[in-house]
Amino acid sequence: IQMKLIRTKNYQEMSKEAARFINKRVHANPALTLGLATGGTPIQTYENLAKDYQQNETSYQQITTFNLDEYIGLPETDPNSYHFYMQKHLFSKINIPNEQTFIPNGQSDNLAEECIAYEDLIKKHGGIDLQILGLGHNGHIGFNEPGTSFEQRTHIVKLAESTINANARFFDTMQEVPKKAITMGISTIMESKEILLLVTGKEKYNALTKLLHGEIDPSFPASILNEHNNLTVIATEDAIISN
Numbered sequence: 001i002q003m004k005l006i007r008t009k010n011y012q013e014m015s016k017e018a019a020r021f022i023n024k025r026v027h028a029n030p031a032l033t034l035g036l037a038t039g040g041t042p043i044q045t046y047e048n049l050a051k052d053y054q055q056n057e058t059s060y061q062q063i064t065t066f067n068l069d070e071y072i073g074l075p076e077t078d079p080n081s082y083h084f085y086m087q088k089h090l091f092s093k094i095n096i097p098n099e100q101t102f103i104p105n106g107q108s109d110n111l112a113e114e115c116i117a118y119e120d121l122i123k124k125h126g127g128i129d130l131q132i133l134g135l136g137h138n139g140h141i142g143f144n145e146p147g148t149s150f151e152q153r154t155h156i157v158k159l160a161e162s163t164i165n166a167n168a169r170f171f172d173t174m175q176e177v178p179k180k181a182i183t184m185g186i187s188t189i190m191e192s193k194e195i196l197l198l199v200t201g202k203e204k205y206n207a208l209t210k211l212l213h214g215e216i217d218p219s220f221p222a223s224i225l226n227e228h229n230n231l232t233v234i235a236t237e238d239a240i241i242s243n
């Protein structure tokens with residue numbers, strides 16, 4: 001199975017392509033079930049979707065969204081929570097009804113139940129039509145860190161040391177950096193009908209190279225995407241070619 005790889009000049013162009021891609025899917029299916037990612041990579045894609053909403057009136061009234069993951073222990077009002085991120089970068093700027101946006105609840109006092117409930121909700125909505133993904137430096141997708149079984153569904157994870165360190169820049173002290181998260185599993189992600197992976201910057205070159213040319217192995221979770229039958233990768237050229 002061959003993925004589609006779209007090469008773009010830079011972050012701006014990647015973000016334009018990505019927004020165009022998502023827009024097309026929303027126009028084709030106004031009741032799209034859209035899987036969302038956080039992190040730095042999709043921020044400008046979301047900005048472009050918001051712009052398009054204002055200019056061309058693409059309506060998001062009927063779509064439903066499911067986010068990949070959320071930290072455990074951060075309140076929704078914490079600027080580092082993914083709840084906060086989604087409100088800030090997308091939900092507050094488009095006309096999607098709040099009750100159609102789902103993000104795992106990392107504040108639940110029964111996290112095991114929350115995982116099952118999240119899976120049920122996705123099923124109830126007929127599965128995810130289009131899942132947007134970013135790529136972790138160590139190949140994580142969502143918060144599925146290296147070593148995660150490809151069979152996992154939504155579950156609780158301990159974050160890898162490298163991920164905790166990568167996140168540290170957003171917090172004042174190491175103590176505040178979350179050590180755990182709730183994430184869709186690899187199985188959940190692979191069941192999406194279509195996947196759009198966004199990769200930007202030369203610091204992702206090694207990870208993207210492993211994805212494109214490496215073995216399919218749980219030590220590099222994103223490698224499983226090679227087995228998806230409807231995967232598009234939009235990457236910047238410095239992530240594709242080393243210089």
Ligand code: GLP
Binds near residue numbers: 037042134141
């Ligand atoms: C984070 C998120 C992922 C994201 C990845 C890459 O930890 N949980 O969903 O794709 O790491 O982040 P960035 O886009 O900032 O490089």
